[in-house]
Amino acid sequence: MVVGGGEVRSCHHIVTHRLLQVIYEVLRGIWNVPYITGVYVIKKNILENTETRPNYIYRLYDADMAMATNMRNKGVFMYVSNLEDYGHLIEPEYFPTKYLHNDMWQMKANKKDWEHRYISPLYWKALGPSFLNQMPCPDVYWFPIFTTRFCKELVEQANDNGGWSSGGNKDPRLAGGYENVPTVDIHMNQMEFEQEWLWILRHYVKPLAEKVYLGYDSDARAIMNFIVRYRPTEQSFLRPHHDSSTYTINVALNRPHIDYEGGGAHFIRYNCSVVDTKVGWALMHPGRLTHYHEGLRTTNGTRYIMVSFIDP
Ligand SMILES: O=C(O)CCC(=O)C(=O)O
Numbered sequence: 001m002v003v004g005g006g007e008v009r010s011c012h013h014i015v016t017h018r019l020l021q022v023i024y025e026v027l028r029g030i031w032n033v034p035y036i037t038g039v040y041v042i043k044k045n046i047l048e049n050t051e052t053r054p055n056y057i058y059r060l061y062d063a064d065m066a067m068a069t070n071m072r073n074k075g076v077f078m079y080v081s082n083l084e085d086y087g088h089l090i091e092p093e094y095f096p097t098k099y100l101h102n103d104m105w106q107m108k109a110n111k112k113d114w115e116h117r118y119i120s121p122l123y124w125k126a127l128g129p130s131f132l133n134q135m136p137c138p139d140v141y142w143f144p145i146f147t148t149r150f151c152k153e154l155v156e157q158a159n160d161n162g163g164w165s166s167g168g169n170k171d172p173r174l175a176g177g178y179e180n181v182p183t184v185d186i187h188m189n190q191m192e193f194e195q196e197w198l199w200i201l202r203h204y205v206k207p208l209a210e211k212v213y214l215g216y217d218s219d220a221r222a223i224m225n226f227i228v229r230y231r232p233t234e235q236s237f238l239r240p241h242h243d244s245s246t247y248t249i250n251v252a253l254n255r256p257h258i259d260y261e262g263g264g265a266h267f268i269r270y271n272c273s274v275v276d277t278k279v280g281w282a283l284m285h286p287g288r289l290t291h292y293h294e295g296l297r298t299t300n301g302t303r304y305i306m307v308s309f310i311d312p
């Protein structure tokens with residue numbers, strides 16, 4: 001497992017590095033290792049002492065290999081420790097610069113930071129097997145998923161893009177060119193956020209769906225992923241309809257009574273409405289038959305929601 005300092009060839013190094021990562025994720029401790037790259041925490045007296053000060057030259061080795069070898073030869077050992085959290089490295093290779101909120105695109109490259117920014121701390125609680133999830137209407141569940149920041153940035157990103165549809169039945173964005181129940185909306189593919197959104201569905205939404213709809217295995221597939229805006233002066237409500245989904249998520253992106261008045265979802269068979277929605281919380285409901293539903297009228301301001309028709 002531990003390869004002698006200075007004898008490590010690069011392919012070994014990659015395999016060893018990955019194995020060590022796995023071990024470090026499972027175990028806690030301190031390990032004496034021959035070679036470390038990237039980040040070092042060095043005792044001040046080691047740096048001050050001219051005998052032990054790091055030296056980066058040894059034969060024709062790369063600087064980090066030379067340093068590791070020289071330190072070991074001087075009897076200054078290096079350790080990997082995960083007893084304390086000193087922080088983490090960021091992956092700088094993929095970072096777009098063309099969007100308004102580029103951080104939103106970082107879920108794959110820098111998952112830890114992305115989750116910290118955009119996934120609500122309550123989400124992890126809601127996912128827990130012993131947590132009883134809210135059901136405001138029959139088979140309609142209500143989950144905290146996103147932070148306020150996520151919702152704010154998603155709306156700003158949509159408005160920055162500006163490709164809102166007219167809300168008419170003719171919709172050139174769709175394969176058939178026709179939308180039976182049109183909304184004033186913007187699709188995730190218009191925002192170049194479709195693959196990212198599908199990743200979010202697979203990683204965060206699917207486990208919630210499988211928790212509450214016991215025995216259902218969700219593919220977390222979705223073709224229709226869009227932000228809707230309702231305004232009294234344009235489209236202000238959505239007539240009763242079914243969704244083309246097995247289940248739908250409907251995320252509140254802004255605040256009732258502050259950013260807008262009215263709004264909410266009404267489930268007709270149960271005569272049950274969800275009106276006091278919370279930013280970053282998603283409604284999840286079956287898409288068809290039992291859950292014929294409508295969007296209630298927004299009477300003031302602009303109401304924004306994010307909708308996905310999952311497993312169509
Ligand atoms: O306004 C709502 O909350 C309902 C939205 C909806 O049903 C839809 O977009 O399919």
Ligand SMILES: [Fe+2]
Binds near residue numbers: 241242243248293
């Ligand atoms: Fe709907």
